[in-house]
Amino acid sequence: xxxxxxxxxxxxxxxxxxxxxxxxxxxxxxxxxxxxxxxxxxxxxxxxxxxxxxxxxxxxxxxxxxxxxxxxxxxxxxxxxxxxxxxxxxxxxxxxxxxxxxxxxxxxxxxxxxxxxxxxxxxxxxxxxxxxxxxxxxxxxxxxxxxxxxxxxxxxxxxxxxxxxxxxxxxxxxxxxxxxxxxxxxxxxxxxxxxxxxxxxxxxxxxxxxxxxxxxxxxxxxxxxxxxxxxxxxxxxxxxxxxxxxxxxxxxxxxxxxxxxxxxxxxx
Amino acid sequence: xxxxxxxxxxxxxxxxxxxxxxxxxxxxxxxxxxxxxxxxxxxxxxxxxxxxxxxxxxxxxxxxxxxxxxxxxxxxxxxxxxxxxxxxxxxxxxxxxxxxxxxxxxxxxxxxxxxxxxxxxxxxxxxxxxxxxxxxxxxxxxxxxxxxxxxxxxxxxxxxxxxxxxxxxxxxxxxxxxxxxxxxxxxxxxxxxxxxxxxxxxxxxxxxxxxxxxxxxxxxxxxxxxxxxxxxxxxxxxxxxxxxxxxxxxxxxxxxxxxxxxxxxxxx
DNA sequence: TAGTGGTCTAGACCACGTC
DNA sequence: ACGTGGTCTAGACCACTAC
Numbered sequence: 306x307x308x309x310x311x312x313x314x315x316x317x318x319x320x321x322x323x324x325x326x327x328x329x330x331x332x333x334x335x336x337x338x339x340x341x342x343x344x345x346x347x348x349x350x351x352x353x354x355x356x357x358x359x360x361x362x363x364x365x366x367x368x369x370x371x372x373x374x375x376x377x378x379x380x381x382x383x384x385x386x387x388x389x390x391x392x393x394x395x396x397x398x399x400x401x402x403x404x405x406x407x408x409x410x411x412x413x414x415x416x417x418x419x420x421x422x423x424x425x426x427x428x429x430x431x432x433x434x435x436x437x438x439x440x441x442x443x444x445x446x447x448x449x450x451x452x453x454x455x456x457x458x459x460x461x462x463x464x465x466x467x468x469x470x471x472x473x474x475x476x477x478x479x480x481x482x483x484x485x486x487x488x489x490x491x492x493x494x495x496x497x498x499x500x501x502x503x504x505x506x507x508x509x510x511x512x513x514x515x516x517x518x519x520x521x522x523x524x525x526x527x528x529x530x531x532x533x534x535x536x537x538x539x540x541x542x543x544x545x546x547x548x549x550x551x552x553x554x555x556x557x558x559x560x561x562x563x564x565x566x567x568x569x570x571x572x573x
Numbered sequence: 574x575x576x577x578x579x580x581x582x583x584x585x586x587x588x589x590x591x592x593x594x595x596x597x598x599x600x601x602x603x604x605x606x607x608x609x610x611x612x613x614x615x616x617x618x619x620x621x622x623x624x625x626x627x628x629x630x631x632x633x634x635x636x637x638x639x640x641x642x643x644x645x646x647x648x649x650x651x652x653x654x655x656x657x658x659x660x661x662x663x664x665x666x667x668x669x670x671x672x673x674x675x676x677x678x679x680x681x682x683x684x685x686x687x688x689x690x691x692x693x694x695x696x697x698x699x700x701x702x703x704x705x706x707x708x709x710x711x712x713x714x715x716x717x718x719x720x721x722x723x724x725x726x727x728x729x730x731x732x733x734x735x736x737x738x739x740x741x742x743x744x745x746x747x748x749x750x751x752x753x754x755x756x757x758x759x760x761x762x763x764x765x766x767x768x769x770x771x772x773x774x775x776x777x778x779x780x781x782x783x784x785x786x787x788x789x790x791x792x793x794x795x796x797x798x799x800x801x802x803x804x805x806x807x808x809x810x811x812x813x814x815x816x817x818x819x820x821x822x823x824x825x826x827x828x829x830x831x832x833x834x835x836x837x838x839x840x841x
Numbered sequence: 842t843a844g845t846g847g848t849c850t851a852g853a854c855c856a857c858g859t860c
Numbered sequence: 861a862c863g864t865g866g867t868c869t870a871g872a873c874c875a876c877t878a879c
Contacts, residue, residue: 310848310874330719337865347850352866359783362814366783368865369858375782375814376719451598451644452633501769501789501813514643515627515634519787519813521769545769545787546630546643552765578855578867605846615869620847636846637877 312353315344319354323363323374334364334372360503416443422460430526431460432535440469442481445511447547452513454547459539461485482527485536490529493536498524499550504542512544519545580621583612587622591631591642602632602640628771684711690728698794699728700803708737710749713779715815720781722815727807729753750795753804758797761804766792767818772810780812787813 309317319340328334337355341348355372358364366372420441422428428435440461447453461469461481468488469481486493500522509516523541528534543550577585587608596602605623609616623640626632634640688709690696696703708729715721729737729749736756737749754761768790777784791809796802 312848336863348865349851349867350849353848355865356783356785359785360787362782362786362812364783365781366865367858368856369863371858371864496819498817498819499767499789500817501787503787513633514630515624515632517624517627518630519628519769519771521767521789544630549766549768552767553763580867604844616846617848617870618868621867623846634846635877636875637844639845639877 311346312350313357315340315346315351316354316357318344320358320361320363323358328374330374330376332374334374336371417441419466427460427524427538427540430524430535431462431538433463437463439463440466452544452547453511454544456508456511456542457539459537461537462535465536482537485529490531490536492530493527494530496526496528498526501545508542512542514544514546521545521548521550523550579614580618581625583608583614583619584622584625586612588626588629588631591626596642598642598644600642602642604639685709687734695728695792695806695808698792698803699730699806701731705731707731708734708749720812720815721779722812724776724779724810725807727805729805730803733804750805753797758799758804760798761795762798764794764796766794769813776810780810782812782814789813789816789818791818 319334322328334340335343337348337351340346340351340354344351355364355366359366362375364372365375418441419438422431422433422437422439422441423435425435428437431439433439440463442457442459442461444457445453446455446457459481465481465485465488468484472480472484482493501519502522504512504514504516504518504520506516508520509518512520514520521541521543523543525539525541527536527538529536587602590596602608603611605616605619608614608619608622612619623632623634627634630643632640633643686709687706690699690701690705690707690709691703693703696705699707701707708731710725710727710729712725713721714723714725727749733749733753733756736752740748740752750761769787770790772780772782772784772786772788774784776788777786780788782788789809789811791811793807793809795804795806797804
């Protein structure tokens with residue numbers, strides 16, 4: 306485990322203790338000095354470890370008060386379903402588009418192959434068991450002259466493995482999805498889950514950013530319009546200093562006016 | 574300028590020099606030792622300043638290579654024209670709803686008053702000049718028993734000042750908007766801009782989080798369904814460890830983009 | 842191997858919340 | 861006023877990149 310620096314190791318240990326329930330949400334952690342003595346490290350080093358845990362949402366430290374465990378309703382990679390903000394909007398494939406005349410270029414080669422989908426959350430969204438071998442497409446996208454702004458990792462449901470394998474080794478963006486829609490699953494329906502977090506070391510390297518720069522994580526799930534089953538899951542990781550997402554919200558055609566006392570046939 | 578600590582002051586100075594163009598995007602900054610000598614501070618302190626600038630997206634430091642200026646272009650991630658589809662689903666106000674039986678409570682008092690809208694970006698979105706006095710509504714929202722998860726600041730277009738002033742001093746969520754829709758602007762159309770960033774000190778205090786925890790910033794613009802002019806702008810700041818946003822995407826045959834592209838004059 | 846950023850220590854002092 | 865986290869220094873060493 307320790308391939309990291311001292312403060313990262315210590316942070317890992319404290320993180321595990323929190324997750325094990327040693328200190329419940331709201332409880333106060335030992336003081337920096339206590340941790341320093343316990344781990345045989347300098348207090349400043351403990352401070353760095355705590356700062357790391359703060360970026361991950363585990364703890365909240367306040368001068369003069371102490372360090373307390375957050376009510377981590379949605380711990381990193383462990384979202385809870387009941388604390389969610391719901392929006393609905395229209396965009397199409399949310400693959401970032403070339404605005405005006407600009408053209409996004411792939412940085413490095415796209416990797417189209419199969420891999421084991423070990424992430425439990427993504428596996429669940431795709432409707433497969435964790436560890437299943439799944440067609441995967443990985444690419445890093447951005448302007449040709451500058452740093453990339455996005456990592457995209459797509460996992461296609463294994464029932465489309467043959468279909469996807471028949472496509473060009475270096476397909477255009479969305480090519481796999483077009484094929485699937487053409488094969489009788491039109492229209493694919495989409496859901497996206499957005500959140501902010503810090504990048505992993507690997508993600509930071511791919512995006513050419515510091516591990517200190519937050520990223521926007523977008524998990525997109527595509528569902529067949531015909532059999533209602535998941536078709537693909539894509540995780541985007543975008544650099545927060547380069548990209549914002551724009552959403553257009555529409556009102557349901559069948560929706561009534563929001564106030565109940567009046568009836569008025571809604572036109573648009 | 575600030576009453577901040579040494580490394581924050583130094584970060585401010587370097588930030589200003591970057592924005593002044595002293596080092597163009599891609600250029601390399603002086604070494605830590607050089608900065609240390611120039612500012613008469615310890616190298617470790619300079620390192621903290623650089624780490625801060627990294628979280629803000631200004632620079633990118635790599636061991637063995639040096640510190641370079643980022644290409645800090647904020648690019649909206651727009652829907653792709655040929656793939657955009659129409660949307661038929663309702664959204665309602667994207668004010669977070671209590672899923673299941675949970676009820677969000679206001680932390681502290683909501684502040685309903687008027688204030689000067691100095692933020693150039695928000696002023697532009699609302700269609701007023703920066704510095705205009707505008708009805709404002711500020712609230713901090715979250716479960717009753719735990720920490721809040723969201724700050725919401727709404728700015729209502731001044732043409733509705735009288736209408737809004739007539740509402741109860743402590744209105745229900747969305748009350749102002751209902752009134753405006755009722756006054757002949759139904760249905761309001763919405764756009765949202767999402768991005769990840771680090772919180773300000775004040776935001777962190779309101780959300781009871783560390784300044785090290787990234788937040789999701791959501792700027793929402795409501796436009797009158799009848800005269801097509803902006804009605805309100807709301808900025809949400811949500812704690813990234815508590816909230817994810819969920820979006821349902823629908824197809825639309827017409828590649829519409831009703832919102833004018835905002836060129837990003839640099840508001841970071 | 843040289844150069845540069847990252848981490849660590851020990852000790853001191855500062856800033857903030859609480860009593 | 862006290863206690864706790866936050867910052868700063870000086871110097872040393874580690875980690876990574878480039879040559």
